[in-house]
Amino acid sequence: MTVTVRSPVQDAELIARARAGDPAAERALYEAHVDRVYRLAYRLAGDDDRARDYTQETFIRAFERLREFRGEARFSTWLHAIALSVALNGLRQVKRLRRYETSLQDGQDVAGTGREAEPDLKRRLAEAIDALPEGYRTVFVMHDVEGYTHDEIGAALGVEAGTSKAQLSRARAKLRFVLADFAGEWVS
């Protein structure tokens, strides 16, 4: 993954032009930030359609509210706060819809009973990450998978960096516990 470090000055100039109605500046802001937003949306949603929806909605809202951006934080932090809000709200709705549909199925189709062959590490890990509480999963995905710093995560989620660290630590502990039967594979 290539991470392009952008200077806040570059963003500030583009933001000023975008506020003045320059479509090229909007496009430049989009080009500069879309990769990280889409990657994060995809990691959280696990689905291309939803990742696109969340990314698009993020930029639509960002451009609509650009006048509210006061420049106290970096533009990318502000944008990520919007992206997380859009994605997490969207995923909560998906979860609610799934629960609703499951309750209507009246337990007719029972989920996999685990009688298949022993799942491999990647699959078990993916299931374990999916099962983490929302806050733990978000921090784990952002930090350990996508490489965000605790400061960035804290700012985007509106929490202290220490809270992000604590949640990551708990997420890792849970994953270690759930995947304890694989310990032999990583203890060398």
Added chain:
Amino acid sequence: MTTPRDDDALPERLLDAALHYHAPLPTPREEMWVAIAAARRRRHAVRRIARPLAWSLALAAALVLGIGIGRHGWLGGAPRGAAPVAAGAAPGAPYRVAAAQYLARTDVLLTDFRAVSRTGRLDPQFLASARDLLTTTRLMLDSPAGNDPHLQILLQDLELVLAQITQLPTEAVGRTELDLINQGLTQRSVVARIRAATPAAGAPARTIGAL
């Protein structure tokens, strides 16, 4: 609480496996940009049309409803036998009126859905109305109406039902899909709850509290 340390990193093998978690596809930059531009144009146009229309409808309805409240004590505002509320003194903001109108439209659509679903064919116009109501539901959820906890739960249920309906094809709709939606409507008493939340505009005029 112990201070969390960052030296509790997961083993490398596990971290490598984590990189495969929901591994993203290449960013569809151009397609998303086109979709963003189209959505912004659409929203802009809708806002330009909807704002004055919504306000004029809301104000007209507020007037009618205000008179109704004054005459018939609707919305449970005044206890039976209490002094009449002055005509035009609607206690709710315009969004309450908009909510009442929206609920009435949803009631009609869902009642129609039950009838239409027996044939297994859905009129494109019916689906267009459902899509329109779904958009309104989302706007309502974001409006002050969504702050009312009872209305919020009802709106969330309606959002789910309408989202399911709008995803149906116009022809040869599967029986199971229709049954599933109808079961949901029945089990969650959706229509009954809409009616409970809607002022009885079509009910015979009562003279409770009126002159």
